[in-house]
Amino acid sequence: xxxxxxxxxxxxxxxxxxxxxxxxxxxxxxxxxxxxxxxxxxxxxxxxxxxxxxxxxxxxxxxxxxxxxxxxxxxxxxxxxxxxxxxxxxxxxxxxxxxxxxxxxxxxxxxxxxxxxxxxxxxxxxxxxxxxxxxxxxxxxxxxxxxxxxxxxxxxxxxxxxxxxxxxxxxxxxxxxxxxxxxxxxxxxxxxxxxxxxxxxxxxxxxxxxxxxxxxxxxxxxxxxxxxxxxxxxxxxxxxxxxxxxxxxxxxxxxxxxxxxxxxxxxxxxxxxxxxxxxxxxxxxxxxxxxxxxxxxxxxxxxxxxxxxxxxxxxxxxxxxxxxxxxxxxxxxxxxxxxxxxxxxxxxxxxxxxxxxxxxxxxxxxxxxxxxxxxxxxxxxxxxxxxxxxxxxxxxxxxxxxxxxxxxxxxxxxxxxxxxxxxxxxxxxxxxxxxxxxxxxxxxxxxxxxxxxxxxxxxxxxxxxxxxxxxxxxxxxxxxxxxxxxxxxxxxxxxxxxxxxxxxxxxxxxxxxxxxxxxxxxxxxxxxxxxxxxxxxxxxxxxxxxxxxxxxxxxxxxxxxxxxxxxxxxxxxxxxxxxxxxxxxxxxxxxxxxxxxxxxxxxxxxxxxxxxxxxxxxxxxxxxxxxxxxxxxxxxxxxxxxxxxxxxxxxxxxxxxxxx
Amino acid sequence: xxxxxxxxxxxxxxxxxxxxxxxxxxxxxxxxxxxxxxxxxxxxxxxxxxxxxxxxxxxxxxxxxxxxxxxxxxxxxxxxxxxxxx
Numbered sequence: 001x002x003x004x005x006x007x008x009x010x011x012x013x014x015x016x017x018x019x020x021x022x023x024x025x026x027x028x029x030x031x032x033x034x035x036x037x038x039x040x041x042x043x044x045x046x047x048x049x050x051x052x053x054x055x056x057x058x059x060x061x062x063x064x065x066x067x068x069x070x071x072x073x074x075x076x077x078x079x080x081x082x083x084x085x086x087x088x089x090x091x092x093x094x095x096x097x098x099x100x101x102x103x104x105x106x107x108x109x110x111x112x113x114x115x116x117x118x119x120x121x122x123x124x125x126x127x128x129x130x131x132x133x134x135x136x137x138x139x140x141x142x143x144x145x146x147x148x149x150x151x152x153x154x155x156x157x158x159x160x161x162x163x164x165x166x167x168x169x170x171x172x173x174x175x176x177x178x179x180x181x182x183x184x185x186x187x188x189x190x191x192x193x194x195x196x197x198x199x200x201x202x203x204x205x206x207x208x209x210x211x212x213x214x215x216x217x218x219x220x221x222x223x224x225x226x227x228x229x230x231x232x233x234x235x236x237x238x239x240x241x242x243x244x245x246x247x248x249x250x251x252x253x254x255x256x257x258x259x260x261x262x263x264x265x266x267x268x269x270x271x272x273x274x275x276x277x278x279x280x281x282x283x284x285x286x287x288x289x290x291x292x293x294x295x296x297x298x299x300x301x302x303x304x305x306x307x308x309x310x311x312x313x314x315x316x317x318x319x320x321x322x323x324x325x326x327x328x329x330x331x332x333x334x335x336x337x338x339x340x341x342x343x344x345x346x347x348x349x350x351x352x353x354x355x356x357x358x359x360x361x362x363x364x365x366x367x368x369x370x371x372x373x374x375x376x377x378x379x380x381x382x383x384x385x386x387x388x389x390x391x392x393x394x395x396x397x398x399x400x401x402x403x404x405x406x407x408x409x410x411x412x413x414x415x416x417x418x419x420x421x422x423x424x425x426x427x428x429x430x431x432x433x434x435x436x437x438x439x440x441x442x443x444x445x446x447x448x449x450x451x452x453x454x455x456x457x458x459x460x461x462x463x464x465x466x467x468x469x470x471x472x473x474x475x476x477x478x479x480x481x482x483x484x485x486x487x488x489x490x491x492x493x494x495x496x497x498x499x500x501x502x503x504x505x506x507x508x509x510x511x512x513x514x515x516x517x518x519x520x521x522x523x524x525x526x527x528x529x530x531x532x533x534x535x536x537x538x539x540x541x542x543x544x545x546x547x548x549x550x551x552x553x554x555x556x557x558x559x560x561x562x563x564x565x566x567x568x569x570x571x572x573x574x575x576x577x578x579x580x581x582x583x584x585x586x587x588x589x590x591x592x593x594x595x596x597x598x599x600x601x602x603x604x605x606x607x608x609x610x611x612x613x614x615x616x617x618x619x620x621x622x623x624x625x626x627x628x629x630x631x632x633x634x635x636x637x638x639x640x641x642x643x644x645x646x647x648x649x650x651x652x653x654x655x656x657x658x659x660x
Numbered sequence: 661x662x663x664x665x666x667x668x669x670x671x672x673x674x675x676x677x678x679x680x681x682x683x684x685x686x687x688x689x690x691x692x693x694x695x696x697x698x699x700x701x702x703x704x705x706x707x708x709x710x711x712x713x714x715x716x717x718x719x720x721x722x723x724x725x726x727x728x729x730x731x732x733x734x735x736x737x738x739x740x741x742x743x744x745x746x
Binding site for chain 2: 208
């Protein structure tokens, strides 16, 4: 077994556990004991695993946090805001320690210890004296990292202590405590059936036995060695768990005394859960997945050119083969892309923390409502959307939501709500960040826009145009934060990031009622179903999900809209738009596309049909090209350009397009 | 009944009659362990025997409160303290 690999797993698992811990901490107010148990288990597992690797700083720190959690679990320490905030800080610190483990700087990074010291001190405040000796004990074990066998083994340990153990000054419990340092006790059963009736009971004799399910990396000899001191007058049996224990030692059915039996809640659950997960999921490097997707892309291009050749050759068998092949390639593409799809829920959950921290910071009572966590999107998109979303959420909290007094005066609930919502819509994922705050102040934004030369005085602007001003680069300066109750801080950066993902962002706001920012992103950045159209000799690709229908085009001079079943439909001539030379085809068509709530037509020469399209980024030379989001290689080796719908529709916004 | 101080091998002999007496004399024996400073196997046995005796007499020995020393042992053994609201 490669130690690096194991370490890698430890780091990945610890991060997951920390995330769980954080979520549980944030849910503790309404989930109560369940959440506390989850937090405790996460801390306990991290400590245990860190101990196996001899990562003393992690063990030491986590142990203190765990001890406090244990008290919380027992009800000795009440859960309150201050404690949650402290434990969240501890989560972060453990995360920092894990990061240090990953970069290999854990051993000689004094600043981490310094950073941890105030937290430890605060935690110690929650502990009374008896938490401290355990720290020493835990560290002592961690100091001798267990040799790495083939992972954990489960042992079945039967203990039957001799009658004189207590009189000899030994306490069976201390052996069990020591045992717990070598691994984790999965279950423990106290065998009390040898207790005599009260009158015959000698309080100084030991009648107890234990049956322990124990998971450890230690060898049988090492576990056996725990009981060396009492070996002489005790029955001790350590066996691998697989072997069924001999019937004779099974606890006799309780007659009068119930055999007290329970599971150790701390240790058992994670062990089991981990076992199940190992069976059901495989960790794969994201790089390997990306490579797979690249290959699938190449496969699609190669498949397309095969089809072209087959069609030209007109061999029926070959045509049949290529059609089966392209069907399979399509399925492979879908499953490969599916591998990279992740639920947005994990990203949303991170915002619980952001909202918690920021609302404390701002002194506002703000709650986060989350909807549509199950909506899936490409991992690469998820990674890049985190920062812009954080910005939007912070903005909503900072500038959107008013102070409690103002809210109450306006007849709103004192606590503000920021909501995150996600859903799929025509090949895109839509993420809404909404707040129920004061809304944007139209006039002040316009005034600011005019002052900065972004808007012309005296011209009539629509709400949308005015709100869009806040995405302008010049609009975000520090003074606005104070004298403009709207947004404006770094919104241009948000927009730039979203546009870079071929997405778009819109704002809707009602003064006094709140603001909704709608971010629309493509589901994937790699491969799409494309609808190919020809204009002159050029081929363009429109994402298939956005195509609604195709209609015939009749030239009406001086008119840039058509009547689509009683609705006006604005259109653009792609030929003019891209300055393509040559005479237009005799019969032209309009492709009706929808983006969000708007519809428009694109006038093209030929309709070529639906093809799989592997998106290749445009070279730097084309960085300035608007309306194009990428290129794709066709089956015959030609290059097609992929139309950027978000940009095209932005250019439509002058034409008042009808709402669907 | 309230136990104070150690509940260990050192006081087991002294505590046994007191505990059993409490169990036998009260209809609903109730044990307050909140002032127990140390708790070992002998203490655990005592508690189990007292419970057993209560069960024999058709009663239930309730633990109304327990100190952290007692709780630690029960947590270690994964046992239920059988606590009842005080």
